[in-house]
Amino acid sequence: MFPSTDRAAVNADALAARTRSMAHRLLSGAGSASLLAYRLSPDEFTASIAHGLTRSGQFVVAGRPDPSDPVTTVDAGEPIDVRVDLLKESPDPAVRLVAATVHALGVLRWLAPGEARRLYAWGELPREVADLVEDGRGRLGVIDIERVVLRDSLGVTPMDFEDLVGTIVNDRPQAFPGADDExxxxxxxxxxxxxxxxxxxxxxxxxxxxxxxxxxxxxxxxxxxxxxxxxxxxxxxxxxxxxxxxxxxxxxxxxxxxxxxxxxxxxxxxxxxxxxxxxxxxxxxx
CATH class of the missing domain: 3.20.180 (Split barrel-like)
Incomplete structure (x- = not known):
């Protein structure tokens, strides 16, 4: 049984841990990601992208440049104001349920090919992001984020990105289940x-x-x-x-x-x- 007999305290701790873990999983690459460059292209979502966290705690995205999507063709280093939407659905094939979403505002900067190759060579990139960068045809971007908002079955929880990711990087926990285990x-x-x-x-x-x-x-x-x-x-x-x-x-x-x-x-x-x-x-x- 649980070591504490204070069930209210146990429940509070369990729910707080679940909230942080859920946000960690989505930021680390679970679910699907989309971007809305609300100043550059406010009517178009960029959806065909991989996302995740580097080993040092940066939120990164990767995708192939598409002439019909202006976000993917902006010059390296140019700042783009974006809204990030991450969506995680239930794994149960019998029903369609949204388990959680994460939303954030941030600034996207595409990296030059040389910078992307260095991060890839150093093993900094999460696997799905690295797969798109590996062949040289995908672009790697870093998004600077200050706060994230988690929406799940328990409600809405705002979190400080640096506080959340800093704990993850310092403790080195792996998001579970990851893409390989889900x-x-x-x-x-x-x-x-x-x-x-x-x-x-x-x-x-x-x-x-x-x-x-x-x-x-x-x-x-x-x-x-x-x-x-x-x-x-x-x-x-x-x-x-x-x-x-x-x-x-x-x-x-x-x-x-x-x-x-x-x-x-x-x-x-x-x-x-x-x-x-x-x-x-x-x-x-x-």
């Missing part, structure tokens, strides 16, 4: 019986396990394939977020892990602990 993480949690997932939701709702009910609302206009089922909205190093569609109400519940998961093996252990804590008389089944 589908394996989904398969692992999805292999848990739906009965156990429903028990997790109920246990969060009754306060039997740490976490929070993110939202609840009356069930209306449901499809047959959703009624009575539990869907996986998100997997994080700090816990899992589930959506339970009942006949009378639909709710989203965040069930917190005992300890952060940083690998798939960790995830398997923590999910087993959730099953044990929410259904004490059952043996964990993954």
């Amino acid at each position: 589908w394996n993480a989904y398969d692992l949690v999805a292999s848990v019986s739906e009965t156990h997932l429903a028990e997790m939701c109920r246990s969060v709702d009754t306060g039997a396990i740490p976490g929070a009910i993110c939202w609840r609302r009356p069930t209306m206009h449901t499809c047959d394939h959703t009624l009575g089922h539990v869907f996986l909205a998100d997997i994080d190093s700090t816990g899992v977020t589930l959506m339970s569609v009942r006949e009378d109400e639909t709710l989203a519940a965040f069930a917190a892990f005992r300890r952060p998961a940083t690998t798939l093996d960790d995830l398997a252990v923590q999910v087993s602990c959730l099953i044990e804590d929410s259904v004490p008389d059952s043996s964990p089944r993954l």
Whole structure:
């Protein structure tokens, strides 16, 4: 069980950790990114880009120059005011849910090819960004950001970029699950019986396990394939977020892990602990 008997304190710590972890994951490359150069081209989004954080904590994007998109063809070093939108959807293929979004205003500067090659050679770039820079045809840009706003199932949370990323760089934690692990993480949690997932939701709702009910609302206009089922909205190093569609109400519940998961093996252990804590008389089944 959790070491603290103060459930309110445990819940507060778990939710704060989840918020920071979610923002970390999106900034590190999870989900999809789009840019809006609201002064240069206010009616066009630049969407075909990779994004992530360098090892030193810079937010970077990469894409191929497109003559029809003026943002991608601006000269290296020229500042471009942009809005950054990052969107993370649920990994569950049975439903379409937005797990979280991050929004920020910043200044984009494309780097000269030589600078981009140096960062690539030094191993500074996240993998998907590096893949676009590797062949020399992609452009690498750095976006200076001061604040980010996370929107998720718990609400809206503004965060200082330097504070968030500085902690990440100093502690060197890896965002989990990363792009390489996300589908394996989904398969692992999805292999848990739906009965156990429903028990997790109920246990969060009754306060039997740490976490929070993110939202609840009356069930209306449901499809047959959703009624009575539990869907996986998100997997994080700090816990899992589930959506339970009942006949009378639909709710989203965040069930917190005992300890952060940083690998798939960790995830398997923590999910087993959730099953044990929410259904004490059952043996964990993954």
